Amino acid sequence: MHRSLRLGGATLLVLSGVAGCGGGSVTLSGPASSIEKAPQATTCPTAVPATASCLSGVDSKGAYYLIAKPANWNGTLVLHAHGGPSLSAPTIERAEEDLTRWAIMVKAGYAWAGSTFRQGGVEARAAAEDTERLRGIFRSHVGKPERTILHGQSWGAAVAVKAAETFTQETVGEQPYDGVLLSSGVLGGGTRSYDFRTDLRVVYQYLCGNHPRPSEPQYALNLGLPAGTSMKQADIASRANECLALNKPASQRTAEQQAKVQTLVNVIRIPESQILSHLNWGTLHFQDISSKRTGGVSPFGNEGAIYTGSSDDVALNAGVLRYRADPTAYRKLADDMDPTGKIPVPVLTVKWISDPTAFVELDAYFRSLMQRGGSAGRLVQTFTNEGTHSYISDPTYPTLMKALLHWVATGTKPTPAEIASACIEFEAQFGAGCSFSPSYTPAALETRVAARQRPE
Template structure:
């Protein structure tokens, strides 16, 4: 009769036998562990890999005990290193298994480079960083229990997921879980100033848009504080919001088709909020629906956002703009609650490497300056190396050779103690282009400006 204690190791051995691998974790010498990774989770099931992955890769899928779907991808010639992925977003709808497939497809380059890859959809929709960090750590446990112990684990956070990864790395450490869960952290296109600062400009967008357009809400509709996004219980679709925006700004038209007034209003938003015209709709969506999720579900009906004290500039009449926009003060309790959930502390005990497209229209490059300050204040400044690129396919993906370059630099840092430099990473990138295609554009001399140079400072609780 097989003991319950031995079951995870037997499942692991079966997995490695199927995939042609040779080592598993577990055993009588396993440390005493705690945290989400220790939860008893069902073994994942063999699954067809997304077509973007190498043809000889193998995949596992499953749903964890909290309802998060996940996908694990194994290259045929595994380098014994795991990339544990925290995706961007966040999604407001319930998670689906397809999201994990989409993420594995986007990050197929990591499997092509020889790394195992594992990504969770997170358990629920919504702007909740700690829960997503917990689900990510739980997936590490699933890999550990049912696949094996990698020689090195790199925690990768993309966009909003970079904040998730930072929170996971400071929360789950050797001291808190009984083993070193992550050897290094990779943050790409990161929303890295925490929720209390990263979203300020969306509050600014809401009030400037309302000053210019006065249709969100309309004068005929009940008024509400714009920093709530939408009041709890209020329903609106993205298509309905787009209709209002197009009524005022004509974003669905070419510049030549718009009226002079519409072009002038767009120009005001672009200059004051410092976002491209092509991003106005997306950020209004976030400032409407994500804000509603935050105030309605996370902070007890109050808003952690405010614009009291913010001075706007760049319009044709800044005095009139600053006098005319609606002003809100962040609720102190909501601010503290949201800060606890989303804001990094800078206490990450392992190497951290970040990459940001300088012109990223979604996660501004200035956010990285704030994160650098937080890491320094938290005592982890020496464990952070920041890199920047001059080109990218989009906010969601820089280029194929970029990521193997960054992962290789992290591996060297962890395994050999060779701390990378931006110049060294830039110099190394072209050597990866033969295998992964062109796309190196690191700018080693670049330093990100202060966040306040782009987003006006304001009063905070």
């Protein structure tokens, strides 16, 4: 039996007769305990098996969501936190795109649920709440899973980590997640994962001087853009192409343009193909953070960073603009995005070794955080030789899910070698694509991104 209580605007679900000390009641709280409307049947994306059923809806905070349940549901729910983040308002199309990409989970027999999050922009805690709220919607209106695995992809890995640290037995009255799967994760938190984009902005400006142009109002580059300033990705691309000719093959660039491109590749340590993407993020996402999340000041800085790899590092380090991270802004971003390393359930990660968006060295930093937080025994990291940032391969994810669920059920940690070996079994069902590298260990983050001074 259960009854709902309203306390201070929050819903508390009190379950009677639940196993516990003395047979008493357990009070559930948090986003998953809110009273939400039932989702409505909808057409599944074509990538999802035709025998599956799909539901969609909008939660009480305005987040769209999509749920897929296979006909042969194995009892496990994959609760998905998507990457990005998008800066635009949420739409159901985003959830459809996510389910299309992750249809492999449904094909493998898992139910899948994904939220668009209630808003665009870089705010991990709100996204974690929206994800947890969706867990409650599934439990109330679809069925109670035997297991719930929280899956975070890219920036969504930061969301999943925040959810796993925030919503626990102690905080919500039950253990909401049995395990956590992090793929291609942005795992250094906001205060470290984005440092190289600050570096890109200042080195790009040193080389190109057109973002902003000399004729335009000057601003601190670590803001991304000043609040209220509008700029489209096409404008950023136009400026980059003026200076670097990124829209042309190397053979059609001038010697000066190619030298500047090579300087950015060598100093920032990103592929040429990723320069524009990271310049966009270091402009528009930085603006979202500084203008909407951290009070108009920037949490990013490059004081003390020593840049290497150019034809004249002395001149480069003397010439780049230097910025100090605002301490209050730094703490706000850290509170929203930075992991503490205190996750009470098994965590399994996977990353393509050559990921140009979320560097593999971030995983080394995440391991150190889990060690400091006392959760190192609950972490297994895996790496692949092939893939992309957005998706590695079809057999990779069912392999990881099986390993994680076995770990949850038995308490026995899988080894990377065991996972690599087990993947071959899934190729017969899901096609080729196993490329785990069980002996790989990433180097420290400071070997990829220059160390710098940070607020106390």
